[in-house]
Amino acid sequence: MDIRSLACFATLAEELHFGRAAARLHLTQPALSQRIRVLEDEVGAALFERDRRHVALTAAGEAFLDPARETIAHAARAKAQALRALRGETGQLRLGFTVIAFYGALPEAVQRFRSLYPDIAVELAEMNSPALEAALAEGRIDLGILHPPLLTPSLAMAALPEEPMLLALPESHRLAARPVIAVADLRDEPMLIAPRTIGPHIFDRMVALFQKEGISPRIVQQVTPMTTLVGLVATGAGLGFVTRGIAGTGRPGVVFRPVSPAAPALPMAAAWREPQPSAVAKRFLETAIAAMAERPE
Numbered sequence: 001m002d003i004r005s006l007a008c009f010a011t012l013a014e015e016l017h018f019g020r021a022a023a024r025l026h027l028t029q030p031a032l033s034q035r036i037r038v039l040e041d042e043v044g045a046a047l048f049e050r051d052r053r054h055v056a057l058t059a060a061g062e063a064f065l066d067p068a069r070e071t072i073a074h075a076a077r078a079k080a081q082a083l084r085a086l087r088g089e090t091g092q093l094r095l096g097f098t099v100i101a102f103y104g105a106l107p108e109a110v111q112r113f114r115s116l117y118p119d120i121a122v123e124l125a126e127m128n129s130p131a132l133e134a135a136l137a138e139g140r141i142d143l144g145i146l147h148p149p150l151l152t153p154s155l156a157m158a159a160l161p162e163e164p165m166l167l168a169l170p171e172s173h174r175l176a177a178r179p180v181i182a183v184a185d186l187r188d189e190p191m192l193i194a195p196r197t198i199g200p201h202i203f204d205r206m207v208a209l210f211q212k213e214g215i216s217p218r219i220v221q222q223v224t225p226m227t228t229l230v231g232l233v234a235t236g237a238g239l240g241f242v243t244r245g246i247a248g249t250g251r252p253g254v255v256f257r258p259v260s261p262a263a264p265a266l267p268m269a270a271a272w273r274e275p276q277p278s279a280v281a282k283r284f285l286e287t288a289i290a291a292m293a294e295r296p297e
Helices: 003-015 018-025 029-043 059-086 106-116 129-137 200-211 226-234 279-293
Strands: 048-050 055-057 091-097 120-126 143-146 155-163 165-170 190-193 218-222 239-243 254-257 266-273
Touching (some): 003 029, 055 059, 091 106, 091 129, 106 279, 129 143, 129 155, 143 279, 155 279, 165 226, 190 226, 190 239, 226 239, 226 254
Parallel strands (some): 091 120, 190 218
Antiparallel strands (some): 048 055, 165 239, 165 254
């Protein structure tokens, strides 16, 4: 019993005239008559009394009309929901992110996305980049905001704006009053840095920044996440680089300064399991890119 036949029945029940009903349905009268006969065979009862002069619902037709209309309406709603899911307007988004990412434009992007697409349930999970790659590869999350390069071949990504890095140092430090700090002046300073296992690319670039100035960083502790690094700077444990987003939150006893030459920016990307992100993930990525583009420098 198909929806099209039910729609033919409901339209004929309203018009009680095969010609007018066929015109509304964009069918020929013989095609409409055939559909009604097939439907009556399926129901096992005549739904219309008809002769050359009039058409009327039988008792069976009267009883069949309201359920038929409800079925048609349910089918229309089901189709609309399916199309909304296809367009990424409903469903679920499992979004993974690093701590660093959430100190940028990501919270605003999530809030905007929820406002634009209230029928999408957003599930958030904070992890480091290697853990995010594993979660994506295993299908536990739909989209990850992390720090490339990616090490998992089955993942694809779209680059996002990089995060500039600033030096965090105690406000009582001898260099704290300078608006820009020369990297060469950090010789022998105790440095805090994220473990290479978490971010080998940025670790190597930070070490190279020092080496280009003819010095080696004196790494006294490897620290993660960056929020903890800032806390350790406040205790006087050392100096370390953090993203502009984390620096923007401030910390009593800590100041943040650019260095010269400039510190390497932290790369950011959205990643998903190949071949394509889900429709919902695409919608979020569009929203996030717009939010990041509007973020002040």
